[in-house]
Amino acid sequence: MATPKMHKGTILDKKEISPMITWLKIRCSDEKNFDFRPGQFINIQVNEDTYRSYSICSEKPGGDIELAVLTGMPGLGANYIKTLKKGSSVNFVGPSGRFFYHPPAKKGVLFVATSTGVAPFIPMIGQALEDPSVESVVLIFGVRDREDVFFEDKFKKFLEMSPKFSYFICLSGVTDGLKPPYFANRVTFCLPDFVKDETDFYLCGNTAMIRDCSDIINKAGLEDFAIYTEAFNPNL
Numbered sequence: 001m002a003t004p005k006m007h008k009g010t011i012l013d014k015k016e017i018s019p020m021i022t023w024l025k026i027r028c029s030d031e032k033n034f035d036f037r038p039g040q041f042i043n044i045q046v047n048e049d050t051y052r053s054y055s056i057c058s059e060k061p062g063g064d065i066e067l068a069v070l071t072g073m074p075g076l077g078a079n080y081i082k083t084l085k086k087g088s089s090v091n092f093v094g095p096s097g098r099f100f101y102h103p104p105a106k107k108g109v110l111f112v113a114t115s116t117g118v119a120p121f122i123p124m125i126g127q128a129l130e131d132p133s134v135e136s137v138v139l140i141f142g143v144r145d146r147e148d149v150f151f152e153d154k155f156k157k158f159l160e161m162s163p164k165f166s167y168f169i170c171l172s173g174v175t176d177g178l179k180p181p182y183f184a185n186r187v188t189f190c191l192p193d194f195v196k197d198e199t200d201f202y203l204c205g206n207t208a209m210i211r212d213c214s215d216i217i218n219k220a221g222l223e224d225f226a227i228y229t230e231a232f233n234p235n236l
């Protein structure tokens with residue numbers, strides 16, 4: 001596994017993929033085929049002595065580094081990312097982290113994310129779909145409104161790749177008038193339908209969502225399951 005070290009990179013591409021989220025593609029200058037383990041993140045230097053962690057959402061390791069960053073709210077990292085243009089240089093440390101896909105998985109693999117918590121799942125879903133022990137891979141993705149949905153093109157690509165895959169998008173700010181795969185509620189509304197034995201659960205996003213989902217899973221009386229989590233705001 002690649003060990004974290006300091007790198008320089010160049011912004012190859014950048015676009016707003018929702019009103020809140022900016023997608024970036026970074027070419028690592030000293031390691032063109034940047035290696036990482038799906039689930040890992042990099043720490044970008046956002047000012048002289050401050051770094052912010054961003055999970056790698058590239059579909060596979062060994063190429064450019066893609067990130068999905070929350071830029072719709074003010075913050076040190078968000079403000080810095082907004083200043084970057086195509087051709088800008090960035091300093092970063094990585095790859096880092098121990099939030100990995102655990103093969104061979106159980107029969108079912110369930111990914112639950114809110115907002116940019118879906119980023120590490122992009123390469124991890126690819127791994128789960130290739131895992132012969134897995135029969136079903138489900139993604140439950142929560143954002144506030146329809147306009148906040150991003151990466152649905154990637155989810156549709158997974159649908160085309162494999163009949164094992166399905167996804168559900170929970171819109172917490174919408175009350176009705178939605179058709180599947182959209183649901184008018186929080187991820188905790190969709191989750192109970194998928195809480196079954198022989199499932200590996202991966203939860204990523206804010207601490208409150210991880211706590212609420214873990215409670216639902218732990219109280220379901222399952223015998224054979226595992227929960228793996230990554231909190232984006234671990235200090236709360």
Ligand SMILES: Cc1cc2nc3c(=O)[nH]c(=O)nc-3n(C[C@H](O)[C@H](O)[C@H](O)COP(=O)(O)OP(=O)(O)OC[C@H]3O[C@@H](n4cnc5c(N)ncnc54)[C@H](O)[C@@H]3O)c2cc1C
Pocket residue numbers: 041052053054055056067068069070071073074075076077078079097116117119120230231232233234
């Ligand atoms: C392992 C890991 C992986 C992560 N992966 C990602 C990822 O893939 N994508 C991603 O976007 N984030 C990710 N994060 C979170 C990320 O590292 C930052 O913590 C987060 O994006 C907020 O950073 P910031 O510097 O923009 O905000 P900060 O400056 O740290 O501010 C924190 C909060 O305070 C609010 N705030 C700050 N200033 C103001 C102000 N003036 N007025 C009102 N509110 C304010 C901000 O809106 C923000 O919500 C990850 C975190 C971890 C630990």
